[in-house]
Amino acid sequence: MYDFEYHRAASLDDAAGKLKSADDGTLVAGGMTLIPTLKLRLASPSDLIDISGLAELSGIKAEGDAVVVGAATIHAAVAASSDVRAKIPALADLAELIGDAQVRNRGTLGGSIANNDPTADYPAALLALGATIRTDHREIAADDYFEGLFETALDAGEIITQVAFPVPEKASYQKFPNPASRYALVGVFVAKGPSGVRVAVTGAGLDGVFRVTEMETALAENFSPDAIKDVSVSADGLNADIHAGADYRAHLIGVLARRAVADCT
Amino acid sequence: MPTVSMKVNGVDVSGDVEARTLLVQFLRETLDMTGTHVGCDTSQCGACCVLMNGDSVKSCSVLAVQAEGAEITTIEGLANGDELHPMQDAFRQNHGLQCGFCTPGMVISAIDLVSKNPKPTEKEVREWLEGNLCRCTGYHNIVKAIQAGAQAMGG
Numbered sequence: 001m002y003d004f005e006y007h008r009a010a011s012l013d014d015a016a017g018k019l020k021s022a023d024d025g026t027l028v029a030g031g032m033t034l035i036p037t038l039k040l041r042l043a044s045p046s047d048l049i050d051i052s053g054l055a056e057l058s059g060i061k062a063e064g065d066a067v068v069v070g071a072a073t074i075h076a077a078v079a080a081s082s083d084v085r086a087k088i089p090a091l092a093d094l095a096e097l098i099g100d101a102q103v104r105n106r107g108t109l110g111g112s113i114a115n116n117d118p119t120a121d122y123p124a125a126l127l128a129l130g131a132t133i134r135t136d137h138r139e140i141a142a143d144d145y146f147e148g149l150f151e152t153a154l155d156a157g158e159i160i161t162q163v164a165f166p167v168p169e170k171a172s173y174q175k176f177p178n179p180a181s182r183y184a185l186v187g188v189f190v191a192k193g194p195s196g197v198r199v200a201v202t203g204a205g206l207d208g209v210f211r212v213t214e215m216e217t218a219l220a221e222n223f224s225p226d227a228i229k230d231v232s233v234s235a236d237g238l239n240a241d242i243h244a245g246a247d248y249r250a251h252l253i254g255v256l257a258r259r260a261v262a263d264c265t
Numbered sequence: 266m267p268t269v270s271m272k273v274n275g276v277d278v279s280g281d282v283e284a285r286t287l288l289v290q291f292l293r294e295t296l297d298m299t300g301t302h303v304g305c306d307t308s309q310c311g312a313c314c315v316l317m318n319g320d321s322v323k324s325c326s327v328l329a330v331q332a333e334g335a336e337i338t339t340i341e342g343l344a345n346g347d348e349l350h351p352m353q354d355a356f357r358q359n360h361g362l363q364c365g366f367c368t369p370g371m372v373i374s375a376i377d378l379v380s381k382n383p384k385p386t387e388k389e390v391r392e393w394l395e396g397n398l399c400r401c402t403g404y405h406n407i408v409k410a411i412q413a414g415a416q417a418m419g420g
Contacts, residue, residue: 006267006284006330028331035326036308038285048284050331076320100396101374102311105320106327180309182395 002044008053012136012159015051019157022047027159029057029072030106032099033115057110057161060084065167065194067091071110071160079104088129089265090171090189094121097175099182110160113145116152116208118239119183123209125173126163128189128200134162148207168193172263174256176203178243185244186252190260196220199257204238204249215257225258271335273298274342282329288322289313291329292339300340300369304398311397314370314377315339321377323396340369343376351417352376352410361410363401371397375411379418387412 005022009015019025025047028034037043051057057072060081067087069078078084078095085092098104098112098121112122113133125131126142133140136159145153154160171191178185184203191198197219199212218227233253235246244252270279273296280295292298292315304312306325313325316338343350349357352372362368371394378385378393385393390408399407 001285003283003285006328008330008333031328031331032308032326035287035328039306048328052331100311101377101393102314102321102323102396103308105317105322105377 001038002041004038004045005047006050007047008050012051012054012056012161015049015054016136016157016159018047018049019159022049025049027051027114029108029111030074030103031111032103032107033111033117051159052108062087063164066164067167068162068164069109070162072108073110075099075104075107075109076101078109087167088165088171090168090173090191091125091129091165094125094173094175094187094189097121097173097177097182103182109163113163114152114154114160116146116150117183118149118205118208119178119185119203121173121175121184121187121202124184124187124189124200124202125165126200127209127211128191128198129165129168129171129193130191130195130198131166132164133160134164135160146209151208166194170264172260172265174260174263176252176256186249186256188253188256188260190219190257190264192219192223192264197223199260201253201257204253206237206239212253212257219261223261223264225261228254228257228261267330269329269333271332271337273337274339280329284328284330286329287325288315288317288327288329288332288337289324291332292324292337295329298339298341302366302369304366304370309396309398310367311370311374312367314373314397316373316377319377319380321374338373340372343372350376352379352414355414355417356407356410359406359410359413361402361407362399367397367399367401371399371407371411375414376418378411379415383415383419385412385415 023046026045029052058070075095168191173189175187187202199215233250235250238246240246266281302312304310308326
């Protein structure tokens with residue numbers, strides 16, 4: 001790892017100021033992706049600005065018809081939250097499936113979606129639930145946020161503060177994890193909520209998370225696994241690597257989507 | 266060079282470190298506490314697990330400066346003199362180790378589990394151990410040891 005200057009931010013404003021004044025600064029919270037990346041010398045920022053201790057970025061609260069999760073909230077806290085468990089159990093289930101226990105004790109929601117790894121779990125939940133990403137400047141709908149492989153709508157220096165998840169009528173997340181890394185080989189989040197039925201897929205797309213509109217239309221008419229049993233997902237645009245071919249991933253999307261619909265609570 | 270201060274096994278410690286120093290390097294190289302092992306150095310194996318403010322973390326993936334002010338517990342901090350911690354003793358009684366390399370991380374991870382789930386089922390133990398790799402035992406006796414350790418800890 002190349003050396004860098006380390007700063008602990010005293011507040012959100014302080015973090016934004018330090019990020020702006022750094023040559024090539026980057027934020028760190030849990031560091032569960034960033035630190036391994038630095039160790040491999042795949043990145044060499046001049047400054048690390050630590051926002052993990054900021055109280056204004058932590059915590060989970062029910063806000064009207066939504067559950068609002070602070071960006072620096074660790075996965076273990078989302079998994080263990082009685083508010084999340086009561087209102088969006090599928091989101092608590094998803095958080096419990098991320099990485100391993102030690103990753104869940106450090107990794108954060110904001111870090112996951114700022115990085116937008118194409119195999120991360122949270123992007124599927126945000127897209128399927130129609131979540132809103134709140135930053136220090138504005139609100140961004142999940143539909144407009146994920147822009148491709150490790151790309152998001154965030155501007156340089158913009159900091160995610162919270163994510164608001166509308167409470168769905170029912171939802172489920174089904175994941176086929178890579179047995180070594182625990183990242184999603186394919187993960188499917190199905191939600192029936194205020195913005196209709198949504199089916200979001202992570203792990204499979206070359207451009208990251210995406211929706212399967214044909215399944216959504218079929219499920220809107222008849223919310224049952226049978227309704228989507230004949231919907232075939234094309235392998236075009238899907239990942240192929242040593243772990244699974246594109247055809248296999250396409251097949252898994254159908255299997256996991258049906259399991260998710262059957263499991264929806 | 267930043268100065269970092271924390272409490273390790275109940276003792277206040279501090280040291281001057283480069284910002285890029287990992288917590289495990291600080292423990293092993295600055296404090297000479299080599300009980301915490303580095304197995305893979307890629308956040309996979311869990312040999313480097315320590316408790317940070319009560320939660321298990323992989324100390325190869327935490328910067329020492331991020332542990333400023335934290336309470337760290339390593340494998341060296343578990344026994345009471347010659348008396349092993351109940352979880353350590355359960356590993357010994359159940360033959361929960363062969364080469365022993367992964368054991369410090371296994372024991373620390375197990376104690377974190379039991380603190381959150383005092384009576385884990387075999388399935389819960391196996392799921393919890395996703396982040397701890399053992400290349401000798403096939404996990405069977407580790408799982409047995411953790412369930413026995415949980416019982417001995419009062420679960």
